[in-house]
Amino acid sequence: MYFESIAAAMDMNGHGVYVWLAYAITVSLLVWLFWAPARQLRVRRLWLIAEEQRRLASEALRSGATPPHDHAADGRSSSMESSG
Amino acid sequence: MWSFIHKLGSPPWFFRFGGNLVRWLLPVTLILLLVGAFWGLLVAPPDFRQGNSYRIIYIHVPAAVVALAGYYVMALAGAISLIWRIKMADIAMKAAAPVGAVLTGIALVTGAIWGKPTWGTWWVWDARITSMLILFFLYLGVVALFEAYENKAAAAKACAVLSLVGTVNIPIIYKSVDWWYSLHQPASIKFTGESAIDASMMYPLLLMIVAFYGLFAVTVVMNMRAELIWHHRQSSWVRQWAGFE
Amino acid sequence: MHPHRKQRLIWVSLIVVLSSAAIGLVAFALRDNINLFYPPSDVVAGKAPVDRNIRLGGMVVEGSIERSDTSLTTEFWVTDYEASVAVRYTGILPDLFDEGQGVVAEGRLDEAGVLIASQVLAKHDENYMPPEVAAALEGKSKPSLGPVSP
Numbered sequence: 001m002y003f004e005s006i007a008a009a010m011d012m013n014g015h016g017v018y019v020w021l022a023y024a025i026t027v028s029l030l031v032w033l034f035w036a037p038a039r040q041l042r043v044r045r046l047w048l049i050a051e052e053q054r055r056l057a058s059e060a061l062r063s064g065a066t067p068p069h070d071h072a073a074d075g076r077s078s079s080m081e082s083s084g
Numbered sequence: 085m086w087s088f089i090h091k092l093g094s095p096p097w098f099f100r101f102g103g104n105l106v107r108w109l110l111p112v113t114l115i116l117l118l119v120g121a122f123w124g125l126l127v128a129p130p131d132f133r134q135g136n137s138y139r140i141i142y143i144h145v146p147a148a149v150v151a152l153a154g155y156y157v158m159a160l161a162g163a164i165s166l167i168w169r170i171k172m173a174d175i176a177m178k179a180a181a182p183v184g185a186v187l188t189g190i191a192l193v194t195g196a197i198w199g200k201p202t203w204g205t206w207w208v209w210d211a212r213i214t215s216m217l218i219l220f221f222l223y224l225g226v227v228a229l230f231e232a233y234e235n236k237a238a239a240a241k242a243c244a245v246l247s248l249v250g251t252v253n254i255p256i257i258y259k260s261v262d263w264w265y266s267l268h269q270p271a272s273i274k275f276t277g278e279s280a281i282d283a284s285m286m287y288p289l290l291l292m293i294v295a296f297y298g299l300f301a302v303t304v305v306m307n308m309r310a311e312l313i314w315h316h317r318q319s320s321w322v323r324q325w326a327g328f329e
Numbered sequence: 330m331h332p333h334r335k336q337r338l339i340w341v342s343l344i345v346v347l348s349s350a351a352i353g354l355v356a357f358a359l360r361d362n363i364n365l366f367y368p369p370s371d372v373v374a375g376k377a378p379v380d381r382n383i384r385l386g387g388m389v390v391e392g393s394i395e396r397s398d399t400s401l402t403t404e405f406w407v408t409d410y411e412a413s414v415a416v417r418y419t420g421i422l423p424d425l426f427d428e429g430q431g432v433v434a435e436g437r438l439d440e441a442g443v444l445i446a447s448q449v450l451a452k453h454d455e456n457y458m459p460p461e462v463a464a465a466l467e468g469k470s471k472p473s474l475g476p477v478s479p
Contacts (some may be wrong), residue, residue, distance in 0.1 A: 001127055009126055012136035018201050022140045022194040023121065026147070029186050030117075030299065034110075037306035044313050048326040132463030133425060134453065141457075167337045203450045204423030208433075210365040245344060252349040256356065265364040265386055267433055272455040282458040 093172045096321040099312050102305040113298035120295050123288035131285070140198040142289060145273075146296035148191035151219065152254050154184040154300050158226065159251045162244030172308075174240035175315065177247065178230050179307035183300055185223035192216060203267060211260035212268035215253055222250040366433050372444075373412040379438045385414055386433040386452065394428055407432060407444075418446040425451035 003009035010016050091097045124142030131138040158180040165173035195213065196206045207213070226243045233239030261270045272281040279286060316322045330338070356363060366386030367377040377383045385407055393406040402419040405428075416434045426432060431452030436445045458466075 002129055003126055012139070013130075015135055015137040015139075015201055018137055018197050019125070019139050022143060022197040023125070025193055025197075026143045026190050029190055033183060033186050033299070033303045034306070037303065037310045040310040041306075041313060044310065044317075045326050048313075048317060048322070049328075052323075052326070052328050129459030129461075131457050132460040133430075134457075138457060163341050166341050167334050202423070202425060202453050204426075205448070205450055208365065208450065211363050248341060248344045249348040251345060252352045256352075264360065265366050265368065267365055267386075267450060267452055269453050269455045272457055280455040280457065282462050284459060285457050 093170050095312050095316050098172060099309055102309050106302055106305055109298055110302050113295055113302050116291060116295035116298060120288055120292035124292060128285050128288050134202055137198060137201045140194050142292050144191055144194040144198060145289060146292040147187045147194065149293055150296040150300050151184055151187040151191055152257060154180055154187065155219065155250065155254055158184060159247040162247040165240050166244045175308050175311050177240065177243055179304045179311060181223050181226040183303045185220060185227060188216065188220040188223055192220060208267045210266035210268055211264040212257065212266050215257040215260050218253055219257060222253065368409040369407055369414040370409055370412040372414050382435060382437055384433055384435045385416065385444050389428050389430055389432050391428045407434065414442065414444055416444045416446050418449045422449055423451040425453060
């Protein structure tokens with residue numbers, strides 16, 4: 001450890017503002033880089049489930065018989081990795 | 085070898101392979117980033133002339149290095165897309181562009197923040213910095229061009245041509261500090277001969293470069309998986325993944 | 330290889346080669362503008378324009394810095410070890426500005442050939458080392474390029 005105290009590490013002989021600002025900007029951009037595709041995958045899966053339910057509901061309405069089965073509830077536990 | 089390359093082109097196979105890859109490479113990358121940042125920020129010694137402001141290089145240099153290498157990945161995907169018309173190459177190209185743009189942006193912003201205490205200015209129009217700004221616009225151009233077309237195949241073609249034309253910029257960025265008089269200093273890590281950076285400062289830098297390569301791989305694969313799901317939302321393997329059938 | 334693919338491969342290669350050649354020629358034609366600064370030998374040889382702002386880059390000659398007692402004006406000589414140019418600057422210098430260090434000064438040449446600078450930037454080199462290592466090196470041998478008298 002080069003710095004003797006937390007205050008010294010924050011200050012870095014006056015350069016702390018620059019160094020920590022650079023790291024803070026980088027961290028926030030990297031967090032977004034990881035978070036964006038993870039969120040996109042989750043949102044798209046939910047969209048697919050909602051779309052499937054809409055389809056089943058309209059089919060059920062047309063046949064006028066049994067109420068739609070909740071596929072989303074079944075799907076939540078299984079995934080591509082386990083079923084494929 | 086060939087069967088592996090063939091499998092990479094198969095959407096369900098790649099989706100599963102990518103998921104497994106991300107599962108172990110993501111934690112490894114995050115640990116490397118944390119260790120490297122801790123080492124560079126708090127453990128490594130200060131520079132004899134710059135003092136502590138040089139610690140910015142531990143993110144500036146890796147981001148710049150991977151932004152350049154990533155451009156070749158994107159252009160190579162573009163060439164494969166043009167020649168072999170493989171959909172997976174279009175998806176790889178589209179996935180790499182925003183990651184490259186963010187890395188180039190990080191290199192530019194951290195460079196400006198480092199430049200203020202070191203050079204005395206945030207920005208100067210020298211060959212290295214200007215060519216790096218052009219790289220940023222090339223990446224953004226590919227991102228925008230994909231959105232501009234309704235037709236996916238036409239978008240991929242336009243993006244592939246743009247990325248290929250842009251490859252000329254990479255050696256220009258790399259050699260700009262040697263070819264022209266610039267404010268930016270030449271490279272400190274040398275592949276041949278002794279590096280101009282002390283070992284105690286170079287090891288955390290090399291660690292961070294490895295970590296940023298991992299970061300690039302992980303985020304590109306994550307983007308590709310999200311794109312694959314959307315592209316193949318009618319396919320049975322996606323419906324299986326989402327939980328029906 | 331399939332003939333269609335071969336043809337497309339040729340097209341892809343052409344795109345890369347021709348665009349590289351075009352941009353390479355543009356860069357070659359504009360090389361004077363791409364250079365950020367003129368070295369002192371170019372300025373002394375009269376290659377730099379005198380009627381507008383130019384940038385001068387080189388090393389600050391050791392022992393050449395003269396600071397005014399009453400103002401923020403500093404005078405120093407910049408060299409590329411072939412020729413030297415005097416610079417006068419009023420303002421706050423960057424922390425890394427020092428004798429024997431790289432510098433880029435922007436300004437206009439006066440009749441006497443002195444660059445009246447409006448901005449002075451420190452140019453850092455590619456050497457990074459801890460202070461102890463630098464001190465040890467200092468003890469062993471001075472950097473190879475010695476001072477050049479203006």
